[in-house]
Amino acid sequence: MENKYAIGIDVGGTTTKFGVVNNKGEILVQGRIPSNEHDFIEDFIQELYAKLMPMINEVGGIENIIGIGMGAPNGNIYSGTIEYAPNLKWKGIIPMADLIAKKFGVPAKLTNDANAAAVGEMMYGCAKNMKHFITITLGTGVGSGIVIDGKIVVGHDGFAGELGHTIIRPGGRMHKNTGMRGSLESYASATGVRETAIELLTQFPDKESLLRNYTINELTSQTVFECAMQGDPIANEIFEFTGEILGESLANFVMFSSPEAIVLFGGLTKAGNLLLNPTRQAMEANLLPIFKNKVKLIFSELNESDAAILGASALVW
Amino acid sequence: MENKYAIGIDVGGTTTKFGVVNNKGEILVQGRIPSNEHDFIEDFIQELYAKLMPMINEVGGIENIIGIGMGAPNGNIYSGTIEYAPNLKWKGIIPMADLIAKKFGVPAKLTNDANAAAVGEMMYGCAKNMKHFITITLGTGVGSGIVIDGKIVVGHDGFAGELGHTIIRPGGRMHKNTGMRGSLESYASATGVRETAIELLTQFPDKESLLRNYTINELTSQTVFECAMQGDPIANEIFEFTGEILGESLANFVMFSSPEAIVLFGGLTKAGNLLLNPTRQAMEANLLPIFKNKVKLIFSELNESDAAILGASALVW
Numbered sequence: 153m154e155n156k157y158a159i160g161i162d163v164g165g166t167t168t169k170f171g172v173v174n175n176k177g178e179i180l181v182q183g184r185i186p187s188n189e190h191d192f193i194e195d196f197i198q199e200l201y202a203k204l205m206p207m208i209n210e211v212g213g214i215e216n217i218i219g220i221g222m223g224a225p226n227g228n229i230y231s232g233t234i235e236y237a238p239n240l241k242w243k244g245i246i247p248m249a250d251l252i253a254k255k256f257g258v259p260a261k262l263t264n265d266a267n268a269a270a271v272g273e274m275m276y277g278c279a280k281n282m283k284h285f286i287t288i289t290l291g292t293g294v295g296s297g298i299v300i301d302g303k304i305v306v307g308h309d310g311f312a313g314e315l316g317h318t319i320i321r322p323g324g325r326m327h328k329n330t331g332m333r334g335s336l337e338s339y340a341s342a343t344g345v346r347e348t349a350i351e352l353l354t355q356f357p358d359k360e361s362l363l364r365n366y367t368i369n370e371l372t373s374q375t376v377f378e379c380a381m382q383g384d385p386i387a388n389e390i391f392e393f394t395g396e397i398l399g400e401s402l403a404n405f406v407m408f409s410s411p412e413a414i415v416l417f418g419g420l421t422k423a424g425n426l427l428l429n430p431t432r433q434a435m436e437a438n439l440l441p442i443f444k445n446k447v448k449l450i451f452s453e454l455n456e457s458d459a460a461i462l463g464a465s466a467l468v469w
Numbered sequence: 470m471e472n473k474y475a476i477g478i479d480v481g482g483t484t485t486k487f488g489v490v491n492n493k494g495e496i497l498v499q500g501r502i503p504s505n506e507h508d509f510i511e512d513f514i515q516e517l518y519a520k521l522m523p524m525i526n527e528v529g530g531i532e533n534i535i536g537i538g539m540g541a542p543n544g545n546i547y548s549g550t551i552e553y554a555p556n557l558k559w560k561g562i563i564p565m566a567d568l569i570a571k572k573f574g575v576p577a578k579l580t581n582d583a584n585a586a587a588v589g590e591m592m593y594g595c596a597k598n599m600k601h602f603i604t605i606t607l608g609t610g611v612g613s614g615i616v617i618d619g620k621i622v623v624g625h626d627g628f629a630g631e632l633g634h635t636i637i638r639p640g641g642r643m644h645k646n647t648g649m650r651g652s653l654e655s656y657a658s659a660t661g662v663r664e665t666a667i668e669l670l671t672q673f674p675d676k677e678s679l680l681r682n683y684t685i686n687e688l689t690s691q692t693v694f695e696c697a698m699q700g701d702p703i704a705n706e707i708f709e710f711t712g713e714i715l716g717e718s719l720a721n722f723v724m725f726s727s728p729e730a731i732v733l734f735g736g737l738t739k740a741g742n743l744l745l746n747p748t749r750q751a752m753e754a755n756l757l758p759i760f761k762n763k764v765k766l767i768f769s770e771l772n773e774s775d776a777a778i779l780g781a782s783a784l785v786w
Contacts, residue, residue: 226759236758284625298725300622307617307727308601311759318721319755322638330757404635408615408725410624438636440647441553442543442628 160465163224165239173465221467223268228310270297272463290420361386399434417452477782480541482556490782538784540585545627587614589780607737678703716751734769
């Protein structure tokens with residue numbers, strides 16, 4: 153095992169990140185390619201191969217690679233397939249693990265991207281030594297990985313842990329990709345924050361706000377954060393609102409699996425206490441007394457792409 | 470083990486049921502006492518002892534009893550205590566398993582009542598051979614037991630699986646015991662059905678309904694059921710409404726743990742398809758495509774008290 157390495161690949165909606173990882177969980181070298189520039193999965197894999205092989209050669213060639221672990225949206229650990237992922241270009245059922253194994257000539261495993269991140273968190277991050285926790289990725293969408301008794305929850309079919317799609321505002325905001333109303337993802341994601349901004353600016357046309365200085369395309373969770381830091385009341389209200397909905401959802405999750413901690417990561421966590429405080433308040437307010445003041449609500453110490461690459465590579469060991 | 474027996478005790482909000490169970494999962498003899506007639510736990514245990522000992526003597530005396538298993542609201546498997554159960558008279562933390570073990574002189578174990586029922590379902594009921602399922606008890610309240618990979622989910626502190634208290638209508642109906650708004654239990658319980666009936670009858674004072682022939686005290690989930698069976702439109706609407714909320718909640722639970730089946734039991738299931746059809750419809754409508762038409766929604770084949778007694782006794786084996 154001395155000079156053996158694993159490849160970790162994280163297929164995201166926009167970007168695919170990958171790295172060569174040693175058995176201490178160190179990413180020796182990493183890279184990225186866009187996820188959605190190829191209509192055919194074979195062309196995507198070809199580009200991945202072209203970028204990865206030089207890295208693999210840096211560590212002594214493919215014979216030093218034990219295997220490839222991947223995380224992807226709607227990835228299924230049982231079958232190694234990506235099934236009907238709404239945010240990817242390749243439709244239907246993609247036998248990703250098989251295609252990768254053939255292309256590289258080493259064993260390949262695939263799981264859900266959020267589950268891969270949770271494994272990374274458990275092996276190398278702030279959930280080390282925890283047996284019961286939930287990770288929530290607040291990015292373009294909302295992903296989740298659930299760990300119970302030290303094991304990722306995958307359910308009877310491999311698809312468990314889609315907490316971003318649980319309904320928290322029945323009849324509420326329409327989710328464009330799923331057509332469902334009121335799901336957590338339609339509020340507590342970067343996309344959701346942008347929509348909340350547009351809604352509030354439209355709803356109160358006379359309320360002054362720094363956010364009115366931006367064009368509609370410039371309104372992002374990042375601009376909302378910057379304006380909130382300057383004390384803008386609407387921008388602050390956006391994070392209050394987002395945190396309230398997120399916190400209510402987290403309370404529901406706690407009453408399901410009673411975790412020791414909830415680990416938040418992804419772009420939205422850059423908002424820090426602006427998001428964390430209202431989230432914690434709403435979570436505690438909606439918990440039964442037996443759960444109150446027990447659950448740690450923390451930000452990941454790993455950066456997001458590291459967690460996903462490390463978690464994916466951990467499938468190999 | 471030939472002539473050895475276990476005692477199963479199910480402490481409910483109103484009634485405590487108990488039985489002597491053999492190692493084939495047959496209840497040889499059973500009885501019941503009210504749960505809430507004694508202010509002091511010691512007096513309750515004394516009555517239980519007085520009723521159980523003759524049964525125990527029927528099977529050859531206490532030396533033939535391997536142990537006592539109990540299910541109770543807010544029961545904790547790690548500590549054997551009942552902690553702050555809102556529906557029981559005894560407040561604070563009750564060391565139930567210890568008290569019972571001392572009184573009877575045999576080992577005693579305690580868990581959450583709904584978890585006990587789930588174990589009964591897994592060992593002797595319609596979830597036999599299933600490794601991933603959720604049981605939902607629709608009684609005076611809403612209880613739940615979650616099984617993942619063949620094991621009851623208890624969480625880091627032993628309190629997991631309080632799905633009746635998850636919020637499905639934020640800001641909605643007030644739950645009298647918890648003070649929380651919009652929890653599943655405030656709608657999809659016998660109490661909730663009665664409240665929905667009163668709300669609808671008050672909201673539409675001119676709408677004819679058989680339910681108006683009953684006094685407010687006579688309005689129960691049972692009378693609503695009887696009127697619905699006679700085609701009463703308001704009574705039918707009550708089950709539609711209840712099923713819709715229950716189904717939405719079930720969809721959320723499915724996206725958490727992706728179970729093979731959800732097993733419903735408790736008094737409300739007497740409504741049969743009146744409840745099952747709208748529940749199934751709302752559940753399917755709120756699931757991501759990858760979960761649709763996969764999850765069995767079934768009624769328990771065990772009667773409720775059998776499931777709980779058997780499940781509690783199974784803690785002993």
